[in-house]
Amino acid sequence: MSALSIQNLNEQQKFLSILHHDNRDSYVSRFVAPLGQYSTTNLVELEEYNQVHNTYVSVNGFTKYGRESEDIRQINAIYFDLDMHNKDVLTSLRSKEVQMSYIDECIGNTLNILYDAVNNEEIPEPTMITNTGRGLGIFYMLSRSIACAKGRNEKQVTYWNQVYRGLALKFKEILTEDNNQFAKNPEAILEFDDKVVADVSRVTRMPMTYNQAAERECKLLSAEGGYYSLKELGKYIRYVPKRMIQKTENVLQVDFYAMRFHQERLVSLELLQKIRHYECNGNRNNMCFCYYNEATQLYGTKQAAFMVRTYNNNFTVPLSACEIRNLMKGV
Numbered sequence: 001m002s003a004l005s006i007q008n009l010n011e012q013q014k015f016l017s018i019l020h021h022d023n024r025d026s027y028v029s030r031f032v033a034p035l036g037q038y039s040t041t042n043l044v045e046l047e048e049y050n051q052v053h054n055t056y057v058s059v060n061g062f063t064k065y066g067r068e069s070e071d072i073r074q075i076n077a078i079y080f081d082l083d084m085h086n087k088d089v090l091t092s093l094r095s096k097e098v099q100m101s102y103i104d105e106c107i108g109n110t111l112n113i114l115y116d117a118v119n120n121e122e123i124p125e126p127t128m129i130t131n132t133g134r135g136l137g138i139f140y141m142l143s144r145s146i147a148c149a150k151g152r153n154e155k156q157v158t159y160w161n162q163v164y165r166g167l168a169l170k171f172k173e174i175l176t177e178d179n180n181q182f183a184k185n186p187e188a189i190l191e192f193d194d195k196v197v198a199d200v201s202r203v204t205r206m207p208m209t210y211n212q213a214a215e216r217e218c219k220l221l222s223a224e225g226g227y228y229s230l231k232e233l234g235k236y237i238r239y240v241p242k243r244m245i246q247k248t249e250n251v252l253q254v255d256f257y258a259m260r261f262h263q264e265r266l267v268s269l270e271l272l273q274k275i276r277h278y279e280c281n282g283n284r285n286n287m288c289f290c291y292y293n294e295a296t297q298l299y300g301t302k303q304a305a306f307m308v309r310t311y312n313n314n315f316t317v318p319l320s321a322c323e324i325r326n327l328m329k330g331v
Contacts, residue, residue: 011220012208018128018223019059019076022145026061026073031203053210056203059139063149072200075146075157077127078164078233079202080171082110082190083135100214102188103134109183110136110175110190111221117174123167124236127225132205133214135190136221139204140167143227159230161263162298164198166237169303172310194310195274198267265294270311279316288312288319289327296331 009017020028028040033054063073084090084103093099117123130137148157172194177186196202205211207220269291273280280287291311295304305328312318319327 010208012206014223015128015130015207015220016057018141019057019139020061021141021227022074022076022143023061024074024145024147027064027066029058029062029065029067029203031056031058031067053212055206055209057206059202059204060200061145067201067203069199069201073147073149075148075160075200076142078140078142078160078167079196079204080138080168081135081193081196081204082138082171082175083132083193085191085193096215100216103214105183105185106188106190107131107136109180109185109188112183113174113179113189114138116179117170122174122236123170124228124233125225126222127227128220129222130205130207131219131221133211133216133218137204138171140225140233141227143229156230158263159234161198163230163234163237165263165266166299167233168192168194168197169299169306170237173306194314195270262294262297266291266298269294273311273314277316278314281317284312284315284317284319285323285327288324289331292328293331301328 020026030040033056058067059079060072060076061074062068062071064071084106090099090102093102111129114123114126118125124140126138127141128137128139130139146153146156146160172192175189175192177189180186180189205218207218209218210216211218269287272287276283288308288311292304292308295307298304299307308328309324312324
């Protein structure tokens with residue numbers, strides 16, 4: 001679609017045309033929270049449907065109706081969800097109006113931090129940004145989607161996973177009070193949602209649909225960024241340890257099989273947390289030990305330390321800082 005024709009679209013149409021610009025006739029899943037799930041291959045039908053309340057659309061494409069990870073057909077993007085999850089902070093505020101004012105402050109501060117990071121070339125400029133009503137959706141769209149049905153393009157999918165997680169680390173490092181020190185309330189920053197990183201079945205709230213919890217409409221804030229290749233996004237992260245790169249006749253070859261093994265172990269440990277509802281009492285030490293061990297194989301000790309602390313904080317009752325230091329020494 002030409003730039004001129006995109007300019008003539010409303011927010012929702014523009015959003016969908018960019019999100020599924022390389023659709024290749026995949027199924028697009030739409031989720032309406034009060035009604036259940038509905039899917040269609042027809043983007044025109046999706047746009048014409050009367051989206052009113054709590055309506056979501058899949059970031060990627062599927063081989064059939066539904067939204068199961070094993071039915072993923074193509075990967076379109078890297079997507080991050082930034083939200084205000086701290087219920088204790090919100091409930092401490094006097095009224096819904098004050099709560100939403102604080103969330104707006106968090107959104108504004110977070111946008112300032114991200115734009116500064118883009119200007120400093122710490123992260124790439126997002127292709128799109130949405131204001132979901134209680135947070136931000138950040139999209140990095142691939143110039144060409146990754147066809148991945150029936151195990152196709154395994155190396156490219158592994159590469160996508162590594163870039164995704166590397167950029168996630170960048171975002172978590174950037175979204176700190178130190179980078180928000182000139183704001184009125186430096187602690188007023190949106191939180192990074194770790195639990196949806198590299199989730200191929202992820203859905204996202206659609207612009208021009210109503211967020212009932214926030215009592216406001218989802219908005220498309222920006223669609224000015226470009227499309228990216230994985231190689232272009234990969235320049236912003238350090239995702240491959242040197243010992244996984246071999247030089248043969250002046251050609252650098254990455255051991256994707258070793259990368260995939262360690263990455264799948266990390267994903268399995270994160271899934272185990274989720275299955276056990278983040279309690280895992282009696283197993284937290286072993287899980288963190290294994291997580292740190294796998295992360296060091298991919299990212300080195302400094303980033304692995306940051307990752308295992310984030311992983312530990314997801315537990316209902318996290319291990320103490322002393323316990324985390326001791327298990328890292330053990331590895």
